[in-house]
Amino acid sequence: MSTDKDDFDISAKEAVTLYHIILLQMQTIKMRSLLWMVLIVPVLSNKSTKKLKFGCLEGIFTGFYYLEDLNLSFNHLMDLNSMTFRGAENLRSLDLGYNHIVVINSSLLRLVELQQLSLRNNFIDHIPYDEFDSLRLHLDTLTNNLTFGFEKKCRLRELVVSHARLENPNKLNIGKLKQLSNLVLSYNEIRYINKDFLSNVYRIQEIDLSYNRIEYIQPGALKNKVHLKTLNLSHNFLTGFKYGAFRGLIRLNVLDLSYNRIVRYQKEILEEAEHLNVLILDNNGILHINYSEFSETSLSKLSIGNNFIPCKEISLLLLVDYVDVVGQNVDDYEENVNGITCGNK
Template structure:
């Protein structure tokens, strides 16, 4: 009985299947399909790819929603090329040899959502080509030969959300090229010939959320490079080998949550450009020649959760480098030159979940003991770090050590100043003098110096710390006198040593009368100014009273001598002219009162005497 029921059930099931196949066959026969194409009525799709077509085939059903014309030999698209296909949602024209698209070629495709035209030979897109595409959401024009985006090229695409424009020959993007793309959320520009950020063009994209600029020829990010992009959340600028610097306000106005600046040529951590990004959660600075992460400069990135700096040139992560980053849970600094990573660089290691330290020349000593103690809770992402030193543990993975081994292997030796013989250095004013301080320890201790005013000295300035740890006082001044303190420290502790400096002033220069005492021309002073010249010194008057009296007297005598010489010269000159006459007599002939012009007659000469005064 059961066998008989099963038999009739199989017969009925087979009949249903044949009936369904018959209905599909009838439907396929009623749905028109172009020659050399495959049509699938159940999904309303027409597949004409890989058919060596040189033109768009005729006879495509007006009900079609997907049309695939990829991998053919289409060279041009004429005006209203797809009229009658108003229900089309997806159109794929990729991998053809398109060189020209006429204006309004897509007119009538009012429901089209996706248009793919990648890997063609387009050199320019004429304004008006995208007319009639009010619903388009995705446009892919990557891997063409486009040289320039002209003004208003995309203005008809009011609802476009994503544009792929990578791997073109772009040399210029016009200022109004993106006008009309108010709803664009994602823009990808990769591998082109742009040498500067198209700031003016990008400022038209007020709704942009994700921006990727890769493999460009830019050399710097100037101030306000991304102005008016207040909604931008993800920015990637990568594979730009000539990008060496970021201006302090280059990212001003952005509220990013994700920032990637990788495979560039940044040699320093861009603190100034990043400090205002208080919503940043993801930061990737991998493959840049950054050598150091300084302390207390990242505290403004309050919400940072992931930091990647892979494949750089990191030599040091200073203490308190991640101070303020309370939510940091992933740190990837693999493939650098780090010798150690101390617990003190973190705000707190309690939230740290993933730590990548592999491919670094790590010294396994007390500085890395905190990693060993947390190695069962930390995720090394299947790449546990290995020891490079000391020699007895070289090459061993952190996972290989047992609990009993760690106290004896991960140790440090406190620093010790080698020579503790009291030093009192004396030097005359104007000379340069070194103050020596040598120490040893494991790890090698760092050396710093404190001035007599207990201020920390730096490697720059007139009084500076040299690379070997000694302190150099150049052109010593009297107010440099005092006791300097050498401080050596490593992870195991510290040691100090005082060095006294006495500077003798020149007798003519005048001594500082505020000095504590004077002894045989040597003085120790307590000047109110900073030792390293950070504040101005009070300069004495350049001349004393005795010098001024001598100078005035000599000048007065010179003046009197000059006057006397002049009088003597005038005296001798006057004597050489003979007797001086004090009166003079002048003869004259008065003119006749008569008119005539004659010279003559009858007028007698007259005379008068004039006294010279």
């Protein structure tokens, strides 16, 4: 039996008709997940050059009341039709990544149960966030920077824009996402955080800026973030901070500064976050640390391995009450004190 690729070179209309018949026979099962990538790929053989439009899928999901997870990624899908997802109103997760989508259509608004939407690696340059209510959107690796429309009150709680080669986070105009509580901008090319970053966003609780190129945080850039609990600045190019960098973060609980270029522990600046509980400083270039600086502190855990701190200073630090001093990824053959690397790396 021949298995040549040309055997699969059928028109999109014929393919969808065929798959519709197959799917209709499967509707008797309470099907909760569908990896559509497996079904559509044969349509996109080397000989076929036409891009598949969502219009070809109109009505294909009729009756799929139990479908909760739909993966349409890695196809040549171009646009959304108002009837595209009719019959699949109980979808909770929808992956439209790696397609040719340019415009977000209101058909998504019919998916009232949708909790997770992936639109990564398309050609979208505008997302009408004001029309989405509490969706968890994954928007990583977009080919263009995003802009926002806000004719209505936006209730977006979580925004993920990673692997997008983003240099200036202010271009996202995140300040208008006033209900935002969780922001992930990891794996980008951000170099600085200024006072316009997250202006007017007062309910933010978690910020992940890891794996960027951040060298500078302007004093006051995070002011009024009184609900912020976790701040991840690991894997950046930070060497230190100016007064006011953490001022006003009265509820900050966890601060991750690992894998930067910090050379000095700045007690006076870090204490601006007066209720900081966990501080992670592993894999920096810190040369010295004075145990007496921790005699009165809110910290309960300090992770400080793999720096240049003399072993004697680490030993004294371990004597401080109430602070659990730890390290990360210690090699048994490296010089260490209680699992914390010390001395010359």
